[in-house]
Amino acid sequence: MQTTLLCVIDGLRADALAATETPTIAGLMARGRSTLCARTVMPSVTLPCHMSLFHSVEPGRHGIVTNLWTPQVRPVPGLFDVAHAAGLRTGAYYNWEELRDLWRPGALEVGIFWRDCRSLAGDQRIAAEAARSIGRDQIDLAFLYLGYPDECAHRHGWMSEAYLEAVRNADAALGVVLAALPPEVRVVLTADHGGHERSHGSDAPEDMTIPLVIAPAADGAGGDLGCGVTILDVAPTIAGMMGFPPASDWEGRALL
Numbered sequence: 001m002q003t004t005l006l007c008v009i010d011g012l013r014a015d016a017l018a019a020t021e022t023p024t025i026a027g028l029m030a031r032g033r034s035t036l037c038a039r040t041v042m043p044s045v046t047l048p049c050h051m052s053l054f055h056s057v058e059p060g061r062h063g064i065v066t067n068l069w070t071p072q073v074r075p076v077p078g079l080f081d082v083a084h085a086a087g088l089r090t091g092a093y094y095n096w097e098e099l100r101d102l103w104r105p106g107a108l109e110v111g112i113f114w115r116d117c118r119s120l121a122g123d124q125r126i127a128a129e130a131a132r133s134i135g136r137d138q139i140d141l142a143f144l145y146l147g148y149p150d151e152c153a154h155r156h157g158w159m160s161e162a163y164l165e166a167v168r169n170a171d172a173a174l175g176v177v178l179a180a181l182p183p184e185v186r187v188v189l190t191a192d193h194g195g196h197e198r199s200h201g202s203d204a205p206e207d208m209t210i211p212l213v214i215a216p217a218a219d220g221a222g223g224d225l226g227c228g229v230t231i232l233d234v235a236p237t238i239a240g241m242m243g244f245p246p247a248s249d250w251e252g253r254a255l256l
C-alpha cells in the first residue's frame, strides 16, 4: 500500500502561504491540486474542526462544539476507524493531546503524542517522530498534526512575524517527514481553521478560510480545486485516494 500522509497545520491561514516562504507546501501545490479558499466549519475551533475533518459531518451532527471531547450520541465512524476496518495501518503523530479522541480505541496501530505545541522545537520533534515511525512501522495512513502556528498566533497575532516564522517552521517540519518517505507518497495538507488578531472561532473569512492541497494530482498537476471545497471533503477524498469505501454517514465528497 502506498502511504498517504494527512498533515494539518493548526491555524494556518491560506494567505499565509503567500506572505512567507513555504517551499515544501509550494512543491506539493506544484505537483498537485489545491485551493486557497476552502472552508472549515463553525465554530472555527480546533477540536470541532478536527472532528468534522475526520468524521465528514458538521459539528451539529458529531456534537463536539468546544475543545472538550464527549462521546457522540449517534456515533459517526471516523477516517481512522473506517481505514482500520478496511485493513489499513494507521499512525497519528500530534502535539496537542485533545486530538486523542479523533479515533476510537482499536483503530490506531501507532500513536505518538509529544506534549509541546508551544514552541518551534515542539513541531520539529513530532515531525521527527513521524519521520522515524511511518516507514519503520509500515503505516498506510498517517496523520501529522503541527500545533505551534496556532499557539504562536494566540500570543503574537495572526500574520505577525512570529506567526509567519512558525508557519515556515511547520513547512520545514513537513519537509523532514516527506524526505523520509518514498517520493510517491500521497499528501493531503490542510488546516483546521484560520484566525484574526489573536483569536478564532467566529464565522469571519479570516477564521473560516483554509488551504487544501492534494498531491500528487491524479489528473494533471497544478489544478485549482475552486472555492466550493470544505473540510468535510477531506475524509471522503482520502478514502477515494486509498481505495476504501467512505462511511455512509459522511456528508463530504471525494475531490479527485
Ligand SMILES: [Zn+2]
Pocket: 011, 046, 150, 151, 154, 200
Ligand atoms: Zn487556537
